[in-house]
Each structure stands twice: as C-alpha cells, then as structure tokens.
Amino acid sequence: MIIKYMKISNYNFEIIIIDDGSPDGTLQVAEQLQKIFGTEKIVLRPRQKKLGLGTAYMHGLKEAVGNFVILMDADLSHHPKYIPQFIKKQQNENYDIVTGTRYAGNGGVSGWDFQRKLISCSANFLTQFLLRPNVSDLTGSFRLYKKPVLEKLIQNCTSKGYVFQMEMIVRARQNNFKIGEIPIAFIDRLYGESKLGASEILQFAKGLLYLFITT
Amino acid sequence: MSKLFDWLAIICAFLSIWLAILYNFIEFEIFNEYHSMISFVPVIAILSLGIYSVVTILWRVYNFNDCHKEAFELHAEIKEARADLITRGFVFQ
Structure with missing residues (x-):
C-alpha cells in the first residue's frame, strides 16, 4: 500500500523495516516483500531482541539515504494515503517536522470506546495545559522529519515507549523547529492487542512530570 | 527556564x-x-479551573471523530493489497 501511494505521487522512496524479533513472523513477511519489490525499495534491519523505540529509530536512520524520514507503525493503524499529504505540507511551508494529529480537523480514531477516549482526551488536555506545546497530538507516532532534525532529536531524547514521541515533539518546540500538522484517522490495531492499562498511565504521568521539569 | x-x-x-x-x-x-x-478567591479559582477542565475534556470526547468510514476503506484496501500480493507470488501463512 505504501508503494501504491508513493508510485501514484511519483516520489523517490525506500522502506526501512525494523523488527525486534517479534514472534508473529513479521520478518518472514518482510523478506517475502523484499523478494517481490527488490532490495532497493525494501530494506530490512531486524534486531535480535526488543531494545526500545529510540534505538530502533537510530538503527533505521543509519541506513536511510534520503533527506526526509517518515516514521510510521507497520500494523496499518497509520494509513499510507496520508504520506503524500505529509510531503505536500512539508514542501509548502518548509516544515522541519510534519506530524499526524487525531485531535484536529478531520482527524480521529476508530475502535475506541468511551473510556479509552476519555483517558486519551484527559491525558492530552493535561499535557496541553501544562506544557503548552502548540501541537495538538503529542503521542502520535506518524510523522515526517527532515533527516538531520530527526538525528538531532533522537540524540536528545531519553524516554521510552510513547513518552518518547511526546519528548521528541516537545524538544522540537524547544529547539524552535517548524512543525506542521495533518489530521489523520488512526485505525486502532486491526492486528494484535492494543494496550492501555495502569502501567501505561503511570508511564505517561512520569513522562509528563519529567518533561514538565526539564523543558 | x-x-x-x-x-x-x-x-x-x-x-x-x-x-x-x-x-x-x-x-x-x-x-x-x-x-x-x-x-475565597483561590478556592473559586481552583473550582472554576476544575469545571473548565471537565467541560473541555467532555466536549472533546464528544467531538472525537469515530472514523468508521476510514476503517471500512482500510479493510477494503487491505483486501485489494492481499489479492495484489498473491498475484505477485506472495504466500500468506
């Protein structure tokens, strides 16, 4: 699907797939795709075990040859149809970062019940209120970065999990990078289990406090 | 700072x-x-802040888009992509 949308819009691209030894056969699927589409378009960078989001991005970034990098989840909760919109937005205003937002315009989610929405909106409100980041969605991970900007941010960010996304965008603001937004529909995990429990909320609270004190 | x-x-x-x-x-x-x-000004301030927060959050939850159409489209496109991959020789487990 990525290839379909990139071909339509005629952009040069490569797809870098990072897999941290998931037991569901992600790597085997990726290898098959590589055989079909070629090693130029599909680059595989598997790792032995789970080592965290930040180092995964770092790992993929080393291989990237382009000037711009788009980060997205590979479970299709992020639709590739938005990629051309991200690129257009970047070109129009020369943004350093373009981030997908579920909280603005036509953005939204699919597959969330009232409780999940309530938790998400409360967390977002609290973050907006305390940090005033001028970005409507801080925990989303569908983003386009200028490559040097991403390199710089990754080095400065130490958080784990989705707090990492939050730290990236808050630090980007701190560094006066120019940030644009594209409303996206987030289709929650068609495959696999999406988790939001007490430990995720605690992790978020700690992350928020950390950013509140340090930025 | x-x-x-x-x-x-x-x-x-x-x-x-x-x-x-x-x-x-x-x-x-x-x-x-x-x-x-x-x-009583501090008490009033905290109370109104609390009311403002609750109203804003509920308003946003209420207006949070349910992307049924997008989810539906995605399912259709995945089907399409699967069929396309199979014609290219991809084997689904």
Missing part, C-alpha cells in the same frame, strides 16, 4: 497579590466592600 518555573512564577505572583489585598497592603474602597469574598 522550565515549565515548572513558569508555573511557580505565575502561582507566586497570584498569591502575593492576593495576600497583599487580603492583609490590606493594597487599599481600595472596593476591596473593603468585598473582603469576605476576596478571601
């Missing part, structure tokens, strides 16, 4: 003005008239 200090500065400024009025360091006719109310 961190966000924490921003907040502390605002809270301190607010508290010092409030205390100054409460203990008559600043005197105006109007403050004397409403003296009993002025002592």
Whole structure:
C-alpha cells in the first residue's frame, strides 16, 4: 500500500523495516516483500531482541539515504494515503517536522470506546495545559522529519515507549523547529492487542512530570 | 527556564497579590466592600479551573471523530493489497 501511494505521487522512496524479533513472523513477511519489490525499495534491519523505540529509530536512520524520514507503525493503524499529504505540507511551508494529529480537523480514531477516549482526551488536555506545546497530538507516532532534525532529536531524547514521541515533539518546540500538522484517522490495531492499562498511565504521568521539569 | 518555573512564577505572583489585598497592603474602597469574598478567591479559582477542565475534556470526547468510514476503506484496501500480493507470488501463512 505504501508503494501504491508513493508510485501514484511519483516520489523517490525506500522502506526501512525494523523488527525486534517479534514472534508473529513479521520478518518472514518482510523478506517475502523484499523478494517481490527488490532490495532497493525494501530494506530490512531486524534486531535480535526488543531494545526500545529510540534505538530502533537510530538503527533505521543509519541506513536511510534520503533527506526526509517518515516514521510510521507497520500494523496499518497509520494509513499510507496520508504520506503524500505529509510531503505536500512539508514542501509548502518548509516544515522541519510534519506530524499526524487525531485531535484536529478531520482527524480521529476508530475502535475506541468511551473510556479509552476519555483517558486519551484527559491525558492530552493535561499535557496541553501544562506544557503548552502548540501541537495538538503529542503521542502520535506518524510523522515526517527532515533527516538531520530527526538525528538531532533522537540524540536528545531519553524516554521510552510513547513518552518518547511526546519528548521528541516537545524538544522540537524547544529547539524552535517548524512543525506542521495533518489530521489523520488512526485505525486502532486491526492486528494484535492494543494496550492501555495502569502501567501505561503511570508511564505517561512520569513522562509528563519529567518533561514538565526539564523543558 | 522550565515549565515548572513558569508555573511557580505565575502561582507566586497570584498569591502575593492576593495576600497583599487580603492583609490590606493594597487599599481600595472596593476591596473593603468585598473582603469576605476576596478571601475565597483561590478556592473559586481552583473550582472554576476544575469545571473548565471537565467541560473541555467532555466536549472533546464528544467531538472525537469515530472514523468508521476510514476503517471500512482500510479493510477494503487491505483486501485489494492481499489479492495484489498473491498475484505477485506472495504466500500468506
């Protein structure tokens, strides 16, 4: 699907797939795709075990040859149809970062019940209120970065999990990078289990406090 | 300066003005008239902040788009992509 949308819009691209030894056969699927589409378009960078989001991005970034990098989840909760919109937005205003937002315009989610929405909106409100980041969605991970900007941010960010996304965008603001937004529909995990429990909320609270004190 | 200090500065400024009025360091006719109310200003401020928060959050939850159409489209496109991959020789387990 990525290839379909990139071909339509005629952009040069490569797809870098990072897999941290998931037991569901992600790597085997990726290898098959590589055989079909070629090693130029599909680059595989598997790792032995789970080592965290930040180092995964770092790992993929080393291989990237382009000037711009788009980060997205590979479970299709992020639709590739938005990629051309991200690129257009970047070109129009020369943004350093373009981030997908579920909280603005036509953005939204699919597959969330009232409780999940309530938790998400409360967390977002609290973050907006305390940090005033001028970005409507801080925990989303569908983003386009200028490559040097991403390199710089990754080095400065130490958080784990989705707090990492939050730290990236808050630090980007701190560094006066120019940030644009594209409303996206987030289709929650068609495959696999999406988790939001007490430990995720605690992790978020700690992350928020950390950013509140340090930025 | 961190966000924490921003907040502390605002809270301190607010508290010092409030205390100054409460203990008559600043005197105006109007403050004397409403003296009993002025002592409750922090409580009123916290309460209204709480109400503002709850209303805003509920309003946003209410307006949070359910992307049924997008989810439906995605399912259709996945089917299409699967069929396309199979014609290219991809084997689904």
